[in-house]
Amino acid sequence: MRSGAVRVGLAGLGYWGPNLARNFGDLPGAELKWLCDRDAQRLEAQAARFPGPDRTTHFDDLLEDPDLDAVAIATPVVTHADLAREALLAGKHVFVEKPMALAAEEAEELVALAEERGLVLMPGHLLLYHPGVSKLRELVHSGELGRVLYVYGNRQNFGQIRRDENALGSLGAHDLSVILHLLEEEPTEVWARGESFLGEVEDVVFCYLRFPSGVVAHMHLSWLDPHKMRRMTVVGDQKMAVFDDMDLERKVTVYEKSAEAPPLTYGEWRTRTGDISIPKISNAEPLRLECEHFVALVRGEGDPFAAARDGLAVVRTLEQLQRSLERERV
Missing domain, CATH: 3.40.50.720 (NAD(P)-binding Rossmann-like Domain)
Structure with missing residues (x-):
């Protein structure tokens, strides 16, 4: 040492x-x-x-x-x-x-x-050191949310409009690094579609990822949106959790919501809603x-070497998403 x-x-x-x-x-x-x-x-x-x-x-x-x-x-x-x-x-x-x-x-x-x-x-990858993301990861890996079903990120704003890189390149690494950090696996299937409304590069991009465990993930990336959003949602089969970096008071919210399988005598799925909790999150600077x-x-x-390997996974997945984006252009 x-x-x-x-x-x-x-x-x-x-x-x-x-x-x-x-x-x-x-x-x-x-x-x-x-x-x-x-x-x-x-x-x-x-x-x-x-x-x-x-x-x-x-x-x-x-x-x-x-x-x-x-x-x-x-x-x-x-x-x-x-x-x-x-x-x-x-x-x-x-x-x-x-x-x-x-x-x-x-x-x-x-x-x-x-x-x-x-x-x-x-x-x-700054977000990996955000105390709110650390709490979200803790909720995932402790099993409190149950089996993770899907994850989705929203990273939207009105501006800053760029000319030299698209919304995937400018915004995607943030949420993608968090998704890979939470799931600890790389996707086996990726798909991206975007549109160029203001110039030559995509101003809005939608991404879909499927992982070996069966978990799926989605990212909505845009600088052409009325809302400023920096949010990550994890849906489990027992609870759901949201990290919202724009909310000063509720960085992480846990929802006791789930769907229950129909009993043999009743043929419809039922939803269960319980408590909403807001865990205390450190205000330490990420x-x-x-x-x-x-x-x-x-x-x-x-x-x-772990951080470098994790960073490599982000670059590798971004490259796959960019290739998909190029294939899907019309």
């Missing part, structure tokens, strides 16, 4: 990078040693907020620092795989924002490289928990 502070260098100071800088900079057991961005003005803009780390416009400066333990990558998605590969080859542990690659072949290469070199490769987990993995606590 590693002793001393884990020294982290951050590449990318756009929209999300400063949030990572804040957490790695404040985290006990970690030291934010480098800030890197190709835009010198961005670096200078963060100098007052983060005066301690060295600053550079060259990613190689991080890789060539023998005292640096890990690199966090929050650059544009198209650069994730290449930068993660360079960091692993330089012997650095890697935290990379989702998705870690755009193609399953690239993701497989990264996972193999990390395992070969004994390095942590952790994709930043990003803080995510960064803590990465630092713990670097220090030798836990399975160093």
Whole structure:
């Protein structure tokens, strides 16, 4: 197990990078040693907020620092795989924002490289560290919901309208990572259909997934919707549960609802409705928990390869969904 502070260098100071800088900079057991961005003005803009780390416009400066333990990558998605590969080859542990690659072949290469070199490769699937999602997973795996029948996610809003990636690529990784996390299996059948109303890319996408256990899942992804929704619903044969990230008071709600088989003397199915419960959910910041987990993995606590394999499953399934989407275009 590693002793001393884990020294982290951050590449990318756009929209999300400063949030990572804040957490790695404040985290006990970690030291934010480098800030890197190709835009010198961005670096200078963060100098007052983060005066301690060295600053550079060259990613190689991080890789060539023998005292640096890990690199966090929050650059544009198209650069994730290449930068993660360079960091692993330089012997650095890697935290990379989702998705870690755009193609399953690239993701497989990264996972193999990390395992070969004994390095942590952790994709930043933030929702997996949300206390509400942790509670939802607990409900699933404790058996409280009974046998899981189906799962569905709603990730909709009005905007931000994109031109360079469709709703599946922009929004799908969030809910897909949660679905795979809850079910702990990869789908055997996927189907996606979308429509391009505002431009060349799909503004709304509907996805269907079937798993070896018989569970089915659905995702509704859109930036052309009157409702802002960030919701995941799990339906079991004993209870049902909803995680709603937009609800400040009820992050998770458990419904004691189920269908009962008809008795021999009565030929219709009956529904049973019982209590509605709202479990207490921690208000801990998910990003803080995510960064803590990465630092713990670097220090030798836990399975160093599990997060990378889970991230690979997300990339692999997204690729299958995108292929289905392309086949279904009319």
